[in-house]
Amino acid sequence: MPVLKRSTSPLLRRGLPAFLVLLAFSAPVAIAASGPGGAEVPGQPLVSSIACPLQPVGSCSAGQLMTVRGSNLQSAQQLTFVGSSPSRDNVVVKLSARAAQPTAITVTVPSRAKSGAIRISGTIGSAVTAPQPVKIVAGLPATDDASGSKKLIAGGKRAAHFSYRVSSAVAVGARVEAVSGKTGKIVRSWPLVKSGDGAVAWNGFVGEEPAASGTYVLRLNELGSASAKAKAGSDTQFEMLEGFFPIRGAHTLAASEMQRFGGSRDHQGTDHFAKCGTPLAAWTSGVVQFNDFQGAAGNYVVVQRADGQSYAYMHMLERSPVKVGSKVFAGQRLGRVSDSGSASGCHLHIELWTAPGWYKGGRPYDSLPLMQRLDKLN
Ligand SMILES: [Zn+2]
Incomplete structure (x- = not known):
């Protein structure tokens, strides 16, 4: 045409x-x-x-x-x-x-x-x-980090909440929808209740994978807004941070000097203690670069993100089920916290490397500030 x-x-x-x-x-x-x-x-x-x-x-x-x-x-x-x-x-x-x-x-x-x-x-x-x-108008800047809106992580303790009141007959197709501010795509939606008060709590997952990081809006779709109104306090706009907190149980976060990055022993990662056997999940989505056993690292896995950065997880209880070259998503089970290799006490030793990645030309950097940020929302 x-x-x-x-x-x-x-x-x-x-x-x-x-x-x-x-x-x-x-x-x-x-x-x-x-x-x-x-x-x-x-x-x-x-x-x-x-x-x-x-x-x-x-x-x-x-x-x-x-x-x-x-x-x-x-x-x-x-x-x-x-x-x-x-x-x-x-x-x-x-x-x-x-x-x-x-x-x-x-x-x-x-x-x-x-x-x-x-x-x-x-x-x-x-x-x-x-x-x-x-x-x-200024006020809600474009970049994710500076948005000042509520910050959430997928699977964290705090879901995104949207509540509404239905005032007239609800049409078929009336829904609450979660829309990505980056792509404009509706990533999830929920049908409205037929009458009275309704509420949606979104944990940030789309199917079994966490939604991509970035700004999201929860809102009534057009049919929905014809018969319902959002209630004050709903999370109409919020930011989903990248990642999933990897240690799925009680833990410490680099509690001593020895456990931090760098220092006298030039530690390339950070150490986070947890009960032996605590489930371990991928922090970030990416492709499995290594899945191996090594004398010092024990059972370890390295996941490379699309931007070339690598995340290495060490001292796991057993070899991880994930295959080298396969994709993993943030939140996917990698193994369990343990003390394989050279470790005193069960802990996750995690290394973050800049692109082009782990022993491929990148360099390690301190993961603790990011771990702390994720942990607060976890
Ligand atoms: Zn360590």
Whole structure:
């Protein structure tokens, strides 16, 4: 189907029915595809509102998920932050098929976006401009670490909570959804209760794997917001940190000088004591680089992340079931804490190495600050 770039269709101005407009602009093949009666022919796109989580209507911050509501938006191909000076500070966001739905377009606000009009283009009859401009405000910065929002880890003690009250008949398909701020994808969703109060608690897992790190939003989908309202205190926006706390039981965290990184013995890792046999899980997703026994390390496994960093887990009770070259996900069982190799007392000796990885040109660095951060949320 041809993409129309003109800003106003003369046919639309004359008020011809949308079906005829499509006939005028479409190749015959496209008409045949729309079927008899033209039931799939869209009308003119309209924009009604712009909103971002935790902001007054019309205000958004870089990195946030912005929802543009309206109608007939499914064929939109790009969204432009027009800014204040004509064309010079335009920031264009290309829309995937998933981002452009009939009644809503969802995009992550780019860091360069400026306050100003929002223009949607690529639709039939082409560009439409939102009735109100968007105001780009500081406050919720784009980077994950600086977001200041609630921080969670998958499988941690604190889930993301979303509670709501149903006020009218709940439509089939009304759901609470968890949306990634990075990709705009719905990663999980839950049907609404039929009446009264409902609540969702999300532990950060999608199937058996933790969700990717980054900002997430819990919200009612469009059908859901037609019949229910979110309650105050819901975690409408939060940050999922990467990783899974590896020691799945009571433990200490590098409790003495000897157990810390570096020091007089030039310790390449950190030591964390736990009861012998405590389950051990992968901190991070990656590919198994090594799974072996060595006199000092005992039973050990090295997992390399996609960015080339390596995580080495040592002194395990037995050889890990994971295969070299296979993928593991954060939270996947690697083995059990023990004292195999050269160790006095059952503990996890863990090493973090920069890219390109463990004894492949990287260098070890101190894992304790990261372990402490994860442990607080665990
Ligand atoms: Zn050690």
